[in-house]
Amino acid sequence: MSVSKKGKITIFDTTLRDGEQSPGASLSITEKLEIAQQLAVLGVDVIEAGFPVSSPAQFEATRLVAETVSGPVIAALARANRNDIEAAGKAVGPAENKRIHTFIATSPIHMKYKLKKNSDEVLKMAVEAVRFAKSFTDDVEFSPEDATRSETSFLVEILTAVIEAGATTLNIPDTVGYILPYEYGRIIAQLKSDVPGIEDCIISTHCHNDLGMAVANSLAGVRNGARQVECALNGMGERAGNAALEEIVMAIHTRADFFEKCGAQTNINTKEIYRTSQLVSQLTGFVIQPNKAIVGKNAFAHEAGIHVDGILKERTTYEIMTAETIGLVGSRMVLGRHTGRAGFTDRCRQLGFKLTDTELEQAYQKFMEIADKKKEVFDEDIAVIINDEIHVVEQVYELQYLHVACGTGTLPTASVKIRFKKETMQAAACGDGPVDAAYEAIREAVGQSPKLESYSIRAVTSGKEALGEATVKITEDDRTYIGRGVSTDIIEASAKAYIDAINRMAVAKNQGQQPEVKAEL
Numbered sequence: 001m002s003v004s005k006k007g008k009i010t011i012f013d014t015t016l017r018d019g020e021q022s023p024g025a026s027l028s029i030t031e032k033l034e035i036a037q038q039l040a041v042l043g044v045d046v047i048e049a050g051f052p053v054s055s056p057a058q059f060e061a062t063r064l065v066a067e068t069v070s071g072p073v074i075a076a077l078a079r080a081n082r083n084d085i086e087a088a089g090k091a092v093g094p095a096e097n098k099r100i101h102t103f104i105a106t107s108p109i110h111m112k113y114k115l116k117k118n119s120d121e122v123l124k125m126a127v128e129a130v131r132f133a134k135s136f137t138d139d140v141e142f143s144p145e146d147a148t149r150s151e152t153s154f155l156v157e158i159l160t161a162v163i164e165a166g167a168t169t170l171n172i173p174d175t176v177g178y179i180l181p182y183e184y185g186r187i188i189a190q191l192k193s194d195v196p197g198i199e200d201c202i203i204s205t206h207c208h209n210d211l212g213m214a215v216a217n218s219l220a221g222v223r224n225g226a227r228q229v230e231c232a233l234n235g236m237g238e239r240a241g242n243a244a245l246e247e248i249v250m251a252i253h254t255r256a257d258f259f260e261k262c263g264a265q266t267n268i269n270t271k272e273i274y275r276t277s278q279l280v281s282q283l284t285g286f287v288i289q290p291n292k293a294i295v296g297k298n299a300f301a302h303e304a305g306i307h308v309d310g311i312l313k314e315r316t317t318y319e320i321m322t323a324e325t326i327g328l329v330g331s332r333m334v335l336g337r338h339t340g341r342a343g344f345t346d347r348c349r350q351l352g353f354k355l356t357d358t359e360l361e362q363a364y365q366k367f368m369e370i371a372d373k374k375k376e377v378f379d380e381d382i383a384v385i386i387n388d389e390i391h392v393v394e395q396v397y398e399l400q401y402l403h404v405a406c407g408t409g410t411l412p413t414a415s416v417k418i419r420f421k422k423e424t425m426q427a428a429a430c431g432d433g434p435v436d437a438a439y440e441a442i443r444e445a446v447g448q449s450p451k452l453e454s455y456s457i458r459a460v461t462s463g464k465e466a467l468g469e470a471t472v473k474i475t476e477d478d479r480t481y482i483g484r485g486v487s488t489d490i491i492e493a494s495a496k497a498y499i500d501a502i503n504r505m506a507v508a509k510n511q512g513q514q515p516e517v518k519a520e521l
Contacts, residue, residue, distance in 0.1 A: 013231065020284075024480050026482055041269070076092045100141070141170075148183075181217050205229050232245060246273050249273065413428060460486075470484065
């Protein structure tokens with residue numbers, strides 16, 4: 001879709017920065033790069049790749065995205081100090097198009113209790129930060145943190161000052177999700193009217209979802225003159241999350257009749273929305289709720305008799321958009337044990353997977369293994385198989401054998417055999433159930449006892465032969481690690497997920513990774 005410059009809404013994706021700050025979310029450098037590459041395919045305009053000063057891993061991930069991903073502007077976050085800005089500038093240095101996004105709190109409560117500075121000191125720091133950021137790139141974004149609880153007069157003053165210092169994008173964050181749509185729209189309109197020089201800048205929104213208003217507030221901002229929206233896939237982010245990219249984009253796309261009044265359009269390739277959403281869900285371990293707007297499993301499902309009758313007569317009676325618009329195919333393809341490499345390869349291509357020959361061969365072998373266990377392999381199965389095969393962390397510990405015995409009136413027991421380097425370790429243990437017994441045996445075998453924060457299992461498709469996908473979150477030394485495992489046997493899937501999480505923990509320890517500093521907007 002061709003979008004005029006005047007009506008263009010810049011989609012600023014912060015999945016890799018604010019989204020990854022979701023409690024329990026954790027992405028490796030290679031996983032961040034994969035998501036960034038898919039975001040470029042999706043057509044986002046700006047990728048906020050990370051907060052480089054927070055850790056060496058964050059710096060390296062941001063630098064690698066800047067070096068590798070072409071198309072979008074690559075942005076890095078920095079607090080209003082020279083150390084942060086210098087790290088951000090170096091991290092995005094390799095990017096063809098780069099941006100530094102610097103921020104400082106401006107609300108009375110933040111300035112008094114968090115910064116312990118007065119408004120004059122904050123104003124000075126903001127101006128100095130923007131000026132220093134300009135030495136690395138002409139594209140500088142400034143955010144007055146907690147803007148919606150700031151005094152309007154001070155917002156006008158500080159925004160005027162940073163424009164004079166060279167800021168090109170002015171972001172107005174609803175940091176704690178406090179504001180309501182009418183109020184937020186009014187703030188954007190007032191700033192657009194009262195800040196000198198703002199007509200030469202892009203006004204941006206960054207709304208959190210604590211009251212469930214993130215998308216509504218963002219759209220109210222667009223309606224009142226904002227031309228950039230900061231958002232994340234699946235609404236990921238601190239606490240209740242950020243404005244969901246897919247909801248923002250599809251609201252503008254579906255209600256073009258309303259938004260054409262302010263000329264709002266995006267360059268997003270909507271057919272890549274579902275694929276990108278699923279990738280983020282699988283890599284972060286955050287399962288998408290079934291009734292989630294746009295990308296939830298039930299978003300295009302109908303069961304009520306009246307609805308089904310209406311859909312059969314005329315689709316638009318109960319569907320305001322089609323599943324095909326976001327990249328869902330109209331009917332599911334079913335493959336089986338007699339499907340050859342050519343058919344499997346073609347289906348992977350149709351589903352949007354871009355695999356190397358080695359990855360394709362690994363995925364095909366896993367597919368054949370699954371196809372021997374279940375008669376029909378659906379698209380959802382293929383997606384899980386591929387992600388399970390190509391997102392393998394270094395195998396510090398390899399599960400070679402698992403046996404579990406349980407039943408009514410029987411104490412659940414498990415025995416495991418795990419390979420570590422050239423050594424084979426064995427252990428047996430009892431537990432409250434088969435999964436607990438397996439986990440206790442694994443802990444004893446590897447000599448590691450991380451805290452199990454959460455465990456979930458879901459059927460990828462329906463039926464007794466469905467693949468089970470297990471997800472676990474473990475913590476140790478204030479760091480969280482997510483593990484995933486897939487099998488038609490849910491106990492095996494659970495054990496694989498636990499081993500995967502322990503491997504991620506071991507790799508992080510070997511690399512000397514430390515807890516990261518979090519930055520909130």
